[in-house]
Amino acid sequence: MPVSTDSLPSPFPEQPVAAEAGRGVSIGVFDSGLGGLSVLRAIRAHLPAAELLYVADSGHAPYGEKSDEFIGERSEHISRFLMTQGADLIVVACNTATAAAVHHLRSTWPSMPVVGVEPGVKPAVAHSRNQRIGVLATPFTLQSEKFRSLLERHGGNAHIVLQPCPGLAREIERGLLDSPELHALVSEFSQPLIDAGVDTAVLGCTHYPFVAPLFQQALGDGVHIIDTAEAVARQTARRVLDLPIRRDAQARAAEARATRLWSSGDPALLTHVAHAWLGLKTQAGALPKE
Numbered sequence: 105m106p107v108s109t110d111s112l113p114s115p116f117p118e119q120p121v122a123a124e125a126g127r128g129v130s131i132g133v134f135d136s137g138l139g140g141l142s143v144l145r146a147i148r149a150h151l152p153a154a155e156l157l158y159v160a161d162s163g164h165a166p167y168g169e170k171s172d173e174f175i176g177e178r179s180e181h182i183s184r185f186l187m188t189q190g191a192d193l194i195v196v197a198c199n200t201a202t203a204a205a206v207h208h209l210r211s212t213w214p215s216m217p218v219v220g221v222e223p224g225v226k227p228a229v230a231h232s233r234n235q236r237i238g239v240l241a242t243p244f245t246l247q248s249e250k251f252r253s254l255l256e257r258h259g260g261n262a263h264i265v266l267q268p269c270p271g272l273a274r275e276i277e278r279g280l281l282d283s284p285e286l287h288a289l290v291s292e293f294s295q296p297l298i299d300a301g302v303d304t305a306v307l308g309c310t311h312y313p314f315v316a317p318l319f320q321q322a323l324g325d326g327v328h329i330i331d332t333a334e335a336v337a338r339q340t341a342r343r344v345l346d347l348p349i350r351r352d353a354q355a356r357a358a359e360a361r362a363t364r365l366w367s368s369g370d371p372a373l374l375t376h377v378a379h380a381w382l383g384l385k386t387q388a389g390a391l392p393k394e
């Protein structure tokens with residue numbers, strides 16, 4: 105399977121991170137599929153000693169073209185599973201599931217810290233010189249109430265082009281980062297941003313960082329691309345500091361750097377992609393149905 109990750113943006117923190125960071129803590133991370141691996145990679149860089157549990161709901165991807173109810177039910181099922189596996193904190197590594205379900209998860213488990221992901225509108229407005237910005241995301245995210253409120257709070261007076269990218273996450277789910285289909289979709293979705301003269305583009309879906317090099321090529325070197333994985337990892341690291349020390353921290357310390365993976369789709373594809381894209385040597389299991 106030809107996969108190249110050579111020019112993916114680096115998730116590594118600007119400040120040095122202690123090798124002990126995250127020791128004794130278990131972090132549950134999920135996405136509709138493979139995209140949340142971009143967030144998992146950044147969390148590993150910030151919390152190298154944490155145990156990470158990752159669920160790819162690839163059997164139900166993409167979420168971006170599904171209903172609120174469906175995404176809410178899936179998010180609840182997966183979060184419950186991650187808790188049974190010992191998660192102390194949940195990261196919803198999916199912009200779509202955050203928009204659809206993060207409030208529901210927080211009200212269902214008020215004592216469980218839940219970190220969500222939102223498109224980086226705020227950093228884009230801070231960075232853009234010409235105040236012309238493009239946001240690339242799933243149709244669901246762009247239509248959501250949560251995103252509208254994000255735009256109102258942080259959009260300022262910028263001219264913001266909202267570009268839904270139907271089909272793009274589905275194509276990335278195939279595990280190939282260089283297919284002609286991907287090139288075609290990326291250039292189709294980049295064109296309105298080029299026409300609008302944006303100098304900053306926001307990757308508002310966690311699948312898209314894996315095709316950031318294709319977007320950079322299509323948009324041109326003058327366009328700055330913003331991905332929020334790094335900010336989410338920093339926020340996760342802050343929330344970890346608030347967690348009570350677990351009595352079984354010693355036992356968990358023995359599993360430091362362990363990452364466990366499950367997929368509701370094809371576990372062999374998740375195993376392969378986690379190795380090819382992140383260098384993980386972990387065999388993924390099947391996510392139990394109920």
Ligand code: DGL
Nearest residue numbers: 136166167168199200310
């Ligand atoms: N990775 C997801 C996101 O961040 C969703 C992709 C999809 O399933 O449509 O929005």
